[in-house]
Amino acid sequence: MKLLVDFFPIILFFVAFKVWGIYAATAVAIAATVVQIAYLRMRHGKVEPMQWVSLGVIVVFGGATLLAHNDTFIKWKPTVLYWLMGAALLIGQLAFKKNLLRSVMGAQLKLPDPVWRKLNWSWTAFFALMGALNLAIAYRFDTDTWVNFKLFGGMGLMFLFVIGQALYMGRYLQEDKGAAAEPAPALPGQDQQP
Template identity: 75%
Template structure:
């Protein structure tokens, strides 16, 4: 359910674009992000800082798209969001010696410090590449291709990256000590 909620604005943007075009889709994405944030706030009583950042970025770039009637602003939005997320991971690691990936996942799995560092660098690089790839698609192809890439290409690449990370992590996860089975004394 959370995954669907996370992709709620993107899916609505895609549908609205296919039916009404880029400007209505942009307004729908802004509204959907506001609804998403409100729903999360009501349901959990809190909102993640990245959700606020995402809202600010969609309002600024979506608003600029609508006010200037120029779709190039909304095409920059995913890149800015990817690069902000990557920058947060980079600055956390280099500036504050803080691994935010570990902060998010450290209670769920135990990994050696170098693996956490590699995971952080991997996500930082992924966000950098995704931001650049979004710009390349946005400004080398038509808007329809970019919208399709935004939903299917972006999501597909994210899934492939997460699977690759899972394979990498599976080699390093510290397993809990297995319970020792005591043989029956009658044997």
């Protein structure tokens, strides 16, 4: 259900674009994001800071697209969002010596400090590259190709990156202290020392 809520505006944007074009799709994306934030607020009582930022970016860049009747603004929206997320991770690490990934995920995952640092740097680089790739597609191809990339290419690359991150983290996940303190059962044929 959470995955559907997260991708709700993107999917509606894609469908609206295919049916009515870029300007109607932009208006739908703005409305869908407002509904998404309202739903999250009512359902969970709070909205994550990046979701507020995402709402602000879609309202500003989507609004500029509709007011100027120029689709360049909406094409910049994913890049701005990617670069803001990457910048937050970078500034958190360099200026405040705080790993924001660890702050968000540390309660669910126990990983060594060097692994958290590598994850932080890899996400920073990924967001920077995704922002640049979005602009390359937006300026070198037609709007239909850009919209297809936004849904299938962007989400596909994100999915592959997350799978790669999960495989990397899996090697370093630390056991819960209580479980690690229990002795391992002896294999058949092993001598048991008192």
